Amino acid sequence: MLRELPSIEELLQAAESHGLLGDYPRERVADALRTAVERSRDELLGGAPAEPAEELVAGDFLLREAANALELESRPRLRRVLNASGVVIHTNLGRSKLAPSAFARVEQAALNYGNLEYDLAAGARGSRHDHVEALLRGLTGAAGAMVVNNNAAAVLLMLAALAEGREVVVSRGQLVEIGGSFRIPDIMRLSGARLVEVGTTNKTHFSDYERALTDDTALLLRVHTSNFKVVGFAEEVPVERLVELGRSHQVLVADDLGSGALLDLPASWKEPSVASSLEAGVDVVSFSGDKLLGGPQAGILLGTAEVIERLKRHPFARAVRVDKMTLAALEGTLLLYQDPARARREIPTLRYLERGPQETRRLAKRLAELVEESVASAGIDSSVCVRESVGKAGGGSLPLLEIPSHAVALRSGVEASQLEAALRRAPLPLIGRVAQDELLLDVLALDEEELEEVANTLVWALSQGRAEEAAGD
Numbered sequence: 001m002l003r004e005l006p007s008i009e010e011l012l013q014a015a016e017s018h019g020l021l022g023d024y025p026r027e028r029v030a031d032a033l034r035t036a037v038e039r040s041r042d043e044l045l046g047g048a049p050a051e052p053a054e055e056l057v058a059g060d061f062l063l064r065e066a067a068n069a070l071e072l073e074s075r076p077r078l079r080r081v082l083n084a085s086g087v088v089i090h091t092n093l094g095r096s097k098l099a100p101s102a103f104a105r106v107e108q109a110a111l112n113y114g115n116l117e118y119d120l121a122a123g124a125r126g127s128r129h130d131h132v133e134a135l136l137r138g139l140t141g142a143a144g145a146m147v148v149n150n151n152a153a154a155v156l157l158m159l160a161a162l163a164e165g166r167e168v169v170v171s172r173g174q175l176v177e178i179g180g181s182f183r184i185p186d187i188m189r190l191s192g193a194r195l196v197e198v199g200t201t202n203k204t205h206f207s208d209y210e211r212a213l214t215d216d217t218a219l220l221l222r223v224h225t226s227n228f229k230v231v232g233f234a235e236e237v238p239v240e241r242l243v244e245l246g247r248s249h250q251v252l253v254a255d256d257l258g259s260g261a262l263l264d265l266p267a268s269w270k271e272p273s274v275a276s277s278l279e280a281g282v283d284v285v286s287f288s289g290d291k292l293l294g295g296p297q298a299g300i301l302l303g304t305a306e307v308i309e310r311l312k313r314h315p316f317a318r319a320v321r322v323d324k325m326t327l328a329a330l331e332g333t334l335l336l337y338q339d340p341a342r343a344r345r346e347i348p349t350l351r352y353l354e355r356g357p358q359e360t361r362r363l364a365k366r367l368a369e370l371v372e373e374s375v376a377s378a379g380i381d382s383s384v385c386v387r388e389s390v391g392k393a394g395g396g397s398l399p400l401l402e403i404p405s406h407a408v409a410l411r412s413g414v415e416a417s418q419l420e421a422a423l424r425r426a427p428l429p430l431i432g433r434v435a436q437d438e439l440l441l442d443v444l445a446l447d448e449e450e451l452e453e454v455a456n457t458l459v460w461a462l463s464q465g466r467a468e469e470a471a472g473d
């Protein structure tokens, strides 16, 4: 049988007549054919081939194998998924989706030349910072504004530019790890600033900060403990008091807010807003562009003109600068904030977070109908119902907040955990969760237009599961 294997040259000629060479360079086709032939040879030599020997050496089979491999290699690895997890700012799924109008700005910036660093009125070099800074100042009342790659970079820049070689006072209750190895003590070391810890894990008092001040203190830093909460016998010093202390000792106060809400969120969420920090008088505040703001990945810095100027002049600023597509996405997002009602309607993150249980029930009912229709027409046995569910903000925002939502719960012949895994491998992957042997598809972070795609993916996965079971039998 080994002698029956065609030569690569023969296969290449056949590939040419099949039009395989048209889509890929000849070299890649030859490589893929070589791999296919080697696999057939190994199968034959292994003694227990998965396919019949005649098939393994057939030119058509080898061409098909090579074509499949080439198609797989050419498929983008970064793909769209459907988020039925109930977690809105899902860090692993890319945090925030852009508003369509913000995306339109990105498309224009990406496909064209633009005035990124060109002052059209003066006909001279301009600053890439200018475009969104005026918007940020207008929206927040801050005197200075700057945008960098992400909030981790913003914190690093703040510490390096304002406190290198000097002391930064932080409460022990705020020495957090955000995830992905972003830990306040590590970032501090990297910036060249010296960390001075005060207070205890659960309680830090004004007097703790007061006693820590020395001639070498450059900064009082508050860090929003985004992804966890100390509850019970706990106490923090409000940022207003830190400002009071800083002012009386000529020490700057910085606030790493993490999430950065520009609009008023329900008071029960207890999420400190950007406005409240600025009103308290902090010298500089930093937050992410893709958490509660609902824009692109970015780190936003707001503060006094003098402090922001120091940040801009620091050499790190160049290393952490944003590109034109981010600036375009951020500008498009911030323009929506000029009309808060429009921001709430059009920015997906805000829309999902504020959906409310009536709307999620309606969407879940609609999804249940679509699922029932498509499983029935595929002849699959299953039971589908709508259940109350608890959604999450995610992205390290509002860790304890339980957002009332609804999910479609499904039981079928396929085990829920197996079905959940099949959904992840679908052509359009669907991320759901499993609870008590049921597959749960939470609608909190799904758009109405996506529900049909969710139902289709579900049918794909259920058919896949049935096929596997049949093969197992």
Ligand SMILES: *Cc1c(COP(=O)(O)O)cnc(C)c1O
Binding pocket: 150, 151, 152, 153, 155, 178, 182, 223, 224, 225, 226, 227, 256, 257, 258, 259, 287, 288, 289, 298, 299, 395, 396
């Ligand atoms: C999320 C977060 C960061 C990191 O922000 P990225 O935008 O992910 O870089 C830093 N500090 C706090 C308090 C955060 O919540």
